[in-house]
Amino acid sequence: MKKIKYAHAPVLMLVLLMAFAGCKKDEVKDQEAANPIYPRIFDNLRVFGSNQIIDEGTSASFTGVLFTPAKKVKISWQVNGKEMSSDESFKFTPTAGGEYTIKLVATYNGDSTSRQTKVLVNPSTYTFKPYTKVALANLTEDGTAADVVWSNITHLEYQVGKVAADGTLDVSKGNVNQHAKEIVARAHIAGVPVLMGISGHLSGIDGWAIYESNDFGTAIRNPTSMKLLIDSVKAYVASKKMDGVDIYMTDINSGNAPDNIHAIGPFLAALKAALPAAAIVTVTASVNYQHWEYPDLSKADWVNIHAFEDNIHIGPDAPVGQSSSYDFMVSGAQIWTNFHLPASKLVIGIPAFGLRYNSLNAAGNNESWGSYDYMTYKAIVAADPANAGKEKADIAKGVYYNGVPLVTQKTSFIKAGGYKGAYLWAADYDATGANSLMAVIYNGLK
Structure with a gap:
């Protein structure tokens, strides 16, 4: 009857380390590629829940928005298609009346998600159009x-x-x-x-x-x-x-x-x-x-x-x-x-x-x-x-x-x-x- 030999703990650890060393250095990246993390936007305060109406000279604030994966997404706040900020929150202070589209885009590993709303601005000064009748x-x-x-x-x-x-x-x-x-x-x-x-x-x-x-x-x-x-x-x-x-x-x-x-x-x-x-x-x-x-x-x-x-x-x-x-x-x-x-x-x-x-x-x-x-x-x-x-x-x-x-x-x-x-x-x-x-x-x- 053969004797079963048990390896000492240091020997076992050495074998495991050698096994891990044989793995590719980018194994985590490969796993992430196989199971991609899609960027997400969480509007907990519902700042995108409805359009806002403000007067010229006041501001529309967009705060309390969370992202995943946290601290890894690229953030883009856009006003009528033009990027205005990359911060997690945004304050829009218009200088003229009109209707503006506010869009938030979060990008990670080439994938993007977005939220969008409108801000209607009542102008502080305006000219009535001419008329005869x-x-x-x-x-x-x-x-x-x-x-x-x-x-x-x-x-x-x-x-x-x-x-x-x-x-x-x-x-x-x-x-x-x-x-x-x-x-x-x-x-x-x-x-x-x-x-x-x-x-x-x-x-x-x-x-x-x-x-x-x-x-x-x-x-x-x-x-x-x-x-x-x-x-x-x-x-x-x-x-x-x-x-x-x-x-x-x-x-x-x-x-x-x-x-x-x-x-x-x-x-x-x-x-x-x-x-x-x-x-x-x-x-x-x-x-x-x-x-x-x-x-x-x-x-x-x-x-x-x-x-x-x-x-x-x-x-x-x-x-x-x-x-x-x-x-x-x-x-x-x-x-x-x-x-x-x-x-x-x-x-x-x-x-x-x-x-x-x-x-x-x-x-x-x-x-x-x-x-x-x-x-x-x-x-x-x-x-x-x-x-x-x-x-x-x-x-x-x-x-x-x-x-x-x-x-x-x-x-x-x-x-x-x-x-x-x-x-x-x-x-x-x-x-x-x-x-x-x-x-x-x-x-x-x-």
């Missing part, structure tokens, strides 16, 4: 900057301020996803002034008077609540860097309507005195019989005339038809030139929505107060692009609206009549491209 887009409180084609407008009104009877101002819709900041930044980059639209409670898509609504009127009839409202408007305009205000007071469908309308005069004077001298202050007014109640509005930069919705095609047994006709717009505009202000002080309204009938009676007329509603122009065109060339579409029991031909005709009248311009209610109801009513207005007024 006002092409004003109204944006409802639910509209966003994505609803506006800046090249098709000269001014924007954003309906962001809701007035309560006690004079308090609700601007919460503008704070959602920084809508107000983005709208102002993009407008100023495009050379477009932004007006803060202030109103009471409005009806649905048509955005007009509600029966027995008196919130705005009540607020401006009382000196204390009027001052509170003016202070709030002034502060908001300054904080958001807006360029003026439109007094969109629609409390004209109640027993207090005359007093509400009369109060616009003192409110207009006090608001203009509170705002910077260069601020634009306008008023939106009606064309119905209550036009007689309006005070002298000549101190406004201009008056927006709600020259659509004749109200004779709604209600029980009302005849179906076009409620925002060419003739109704012309008569409404002429009421104001005949009795109130020169055409050069008036911006005439055009609708981007239609009156839809859902049920008719045996005579073929509208059935009841609940048998009609409204439909946005973009929804009408989405149903059939050919509808852009019409003013009646076979949707439900028929929808009547202003298509491209009718808006072209209206715009020609406004330009030929020497009016200050036209506005569209509303930009977020409009279609895009060749079917855009705002494009028709802008190009027709040039």
